[in-house]
Amino acid sequence: MRTEIVTAKLLNPEDLLADKLGVKSGQQVGDLGCGGAGYFSLPAARLVGPNGKVYAVDVLKSALAGVLSKAKLENLLNIEAVWSDLEKVGATKVVPESLDHALLVNILFQSRQNESLVQEARRLLCAGGRLLVVDWKVATTPFGPPLANRLSAEAVKQLVSQFDFTVEKEFEAGPYHYGFVFVKQ
Numbered sequence: 511m512r513t514e515i516v517t518a519k520l521l522n523p524e525d526l527l528a529d530k531l532g533v534k535s536g537q538q539v540g541d542l543g544c545g546g547a548g549y550f551s552l553p554a555a556r557l558v559g560p561n562g563k564v565y566a567v568d569v570l571k572s573a574l575a576g577v578l579s580k581a582k583l584e585n586l587l588n589i590e591a592v593w594s595d596l597e598k599v600g601a602t603k604v605v606p607e608s609l610d611h612a613l614l615v616n617i618l619f620q621s622r623q624n625e626s627l628v629q630e631a632r633r634l635l636c637a638g639g640r641l642l643v644v645d646w647k648v649a650t651t652p653f654g655p656p657l658a659n660r661l662s663a664e665a666v667k668q669l670v671s672q673f674d675f676t677v678e679k680e681f682e683a684g685p686y687h688y689g690f691v692f693v694k695q
Contacts, residue, residue, distance in 0.1 A: 520684045521615075521644065523553040530679060531642045531691055536561040537610040540634050542596055542627070543617035544568050546576030548589075550613055555586040565604050567592045597623035599630050609634045615644045616687075618666065619659045628673050632694060641675060641692040644683045651686045663688040 527533045527550065537558050541551040544566040551566040558564060566577045566589055574591035581589045594602040596617075612631040618624050631641050648660045661669070667677060667690065675692035683689030 533557045535559040540565045540612045546573035548577040548580045635694045644689045
């Protein structure tokens with residue numbers, strides 16, 4: 511089963527964005543590794559409203575086209591697609607230190623360059639900006655990525671903290687996911 515399909519049924523983007531992360535009207539959000547379904551980009555765009563902006567960032571142009579297509583259907587004009595390799599620090603064409611929030615949802619298990627992903631998120635976040643990390647628990651699940659590709663919550667906490675972030679919240683993001691909100695110092 512594709513990760514995007516699983517994400518739609520097992521995570522509640524509105525709860526994670528509004529209640530856990532605190533996304534509000536007028537803010538700037540980067541959905542880093544957004545995928546093609548817009549599961550977090552579209553709810554974020556609704557939350558930030560017409561005075562805010564969501565940057566949907568992905569390495570796949572087809573994923574970006576999918577997000578923009580869904581945004582158009584919902585008349586969400588505040589999403590900008592950004593084609594970028596997030597594993598290359600400095601590659602994302604978003605103004606540095608301009609984001610209030612950055613999202614790394616179900617992306618760390620896909621990469622072997624996680625330090626670069628966190629550094630790129632840090633580069634884009636303003637001081638005091640929040641980073642939402644949600645990923646698969648290292649546990650046997652009926653679907654999802656191989657266990658060998660998953661990072662434990664403790665490993666993620668150590669990884670992100672080494673880049674001058676502090677943990678604001680740690681929580682169960684769903685039955686098979688853990689979540690963190692980190693704050694950039």
